[in-house]
Amino acid sequence: MKKIAYLFLLLCIIFIPYGCTSSNEAKESGLIAKQSATKSTVDENNVELMISAAASLTDTLNDLKAGFESENAHITLTFNFGSSGKLVQQIENGAPSDIFLSASKKDMDTLQDKKLIVDETRVDFAENQLVLIANKDTDTSVASFEEIDPSAIGHFAIGEPESVPVGRYTKEVLEHLDLWDPLQTKLVLGSDVRQVLTHVEMGNVDLGIVYSSDAKISDDVKVLATAKPEWHEAIVYPLAVVSESKHLEEAKAFIAYLTSDKGKEILKKYGFK
The missing domain is CATH 3.40.190.10 (Periplasmic binding protein-like II)
Incomplete structure (x- = not known):
């Protein structure tokens, strides 16, 4: 009888740690899976908005970035500055871009004629001298x-x-x-x-x-x-969402901010009319 009791006790000692370990591993695996799912959801909700903009807007947009991102925490602004003509060529060749900000109507017309912008989003937002x-x-x-x-x-x-x-x-x-x-x-x-x-x-x-x-x-x-x-021809700055953009709503949010009173103040600060 003592021998049987001894064997039973020995089996408990062997299997109880195994059960505990398995339980702990399962909990840890479940926690990791939950964290991964949460991270995946956050990543999917974050949007990088690529903005192709005339070089003359460099300081204005860099200044505007912090204010916009603080009000739109899930959106990160990334800028591609250059001459409007070269930016048009990049967009025509399929370079990733969500919004185009041009220093001339002519360059925006080029994209519109080729149906490379969303027509209803086009708006003139500034003038220059x-x-x-x-x-x-x-x-x-x-x-x-x-x-x-x-x-x-x-x-x-x-x-x-x-x-x-x-x-x-x-x-x-x-x-x-x-x-x-x-x-x-x-x-x-x-x-x-x-x-x-x-x-x-x-x-x-x-x-x-x-x-x-x-x-x-x-x-x-x-x-x-x-x-x-x-x-000379009037120096007017138009903007529009690029047709290939996958982030129409976020692009509209940026346009709304740039054309709001806050955006206008920043444009004025850097010498735009």
């Missing part, structure tokens, strides 16, 4: 566009007219003033408006033409004159 600038340390007597003397200029920075809206507007101004042809050998073409600004900031050129919003953010240049609006 062209200004003539020089390095802050330059001693120049030029005080207007009409006073530009090609013979007295070594290098003149402008945007590349074929793909950069600011270059296209600049060409219209210079043609209006009969300065386009005389300046041909002096022109330094920038791939976007920020490159034009950099040339002037670094003193690589005598003069440059940028948007007033770009001149406003630089401490290294001075504004010599503002182009008259009738010299």
